[in-house]
Amino acid sequence: MSVILVFLLVIAGFAGWWLSHQGLMTKPWLEQGLAGDLVGLDRSALPTAKIGLGVFLAVVGCLFALFTSAYFMRMAVPDWQPLPLPRLLWLNTGVLVLSSVALQCTSVAARRGQIDTVRLGLATAGLTAFAFLVGQFMAWRQLTADGYFLASNPANSFFYLITGMHGLHVLGGLVGLGRTTTSAWTGTRPERLRLGVELCAMYWHFLLFVWLAIFALLAGWAATFIDICRQLLT
Template sequence: MSAIILYMAGLAAIAGWWLSQQRLAAKPWLEEGVIADSRGEALPSAKVGLGVFLAVAGSLFALLISAYSMRINMADWRTLPVPRLLWFNTGVLVVSSVALQWAYMAARRNDLEDVIVGLLAGGASAVTFLIGQLLIWQQLNVTGYFLASNPANAFFYLITAAHGLHLIGGLVALGRTTAKVWRGVEMIRLRLSVELCAIYWHFLLLVWLVLLGLLTGWTDDFVDICRRLLT
């Protein structure tokens, strides 16, 4: 339960900081300048919509983490070895998140060429991550770690599948954003789409790092260190 409390506290802190930056209480119709145009109205609503979705997705992963933390203490639990490819996949996902941030910064500079490079690099890295996860599943099956043979195996497949499905959904949104580039959509609309994709990728990276710590046992070590510091 300590891991889930830390996860939810961290998620709440990040969500609170992010929402505080979105000018939700602003009244653009009372302000002067370009803030009161359609962009000023569309930007907060799109971000808030994404924020609500991330809150729901974060709750789902929090429930998975909670169930994992409780189930791991039962007698029939047999920890499976951590595949080395998991570390490579993590590095690829970091690259994907960095690439999307690069695309967003390029969009703010109105640099369309770098936006395209960032989107393509981010998408290619995400696809590589998914392929790497499938290869891990294949390796586990070859070595006898089947889905139904042990609760630890089942949780590993379930957690990685849930994260992978969310990443596939992000690739759909990323594909639509890339299509906007080829259609020549104005930079203001493109900038918002790229920013939302970058935020979503950062969220997926954060969730994956938490899941990785859980699957490798690092989360328990971190909790123990925190307890020692607090006592």
């Protein structure tokens, strides 16, 4: 339960920071100017697509929090035998970081109207995300070749389940990223393209955060951190 609370507090912190930048505290009835300008400001302050994506990411975050809680509870059983962490996961983590950085740069370029940079950034993010999935599959192959099969041990099952669920979300993000990349090459309106890039960047940053939490969990760092927090609170 403590793991879920910590994870949800972090998600709530990110959500509060993001919402604070969306103009929710503005008072349009006190603004000066033309009515048409105020309507346009209200519509552009918080697009519906961003709200929907934020709700979806909150649900996904709760899902992974439940997986994490179940992981901690199951590892307390004597038959738990942790499997070695493949070194390839370090490279995969770096690739996913690069993909997230590329989308952040693409988002900045979209605000400035630099379409060539946007196209390059989207292509870089897509290729690095695909490389991440390939690297995850290779890590799975390496573990199975070493005898760490899905049903051999509960720790193995959790590893494949959690990394597989994260990989599915990356794959789903590639679909949305592909649509945005197509829009960048077909001359979509700049406002629509900018929104698509920002949504992709939000999603990718969230996936990076989740993967870093998963990586820390599988490496055993999360358990050490929880123990330290418990000692400080007692």
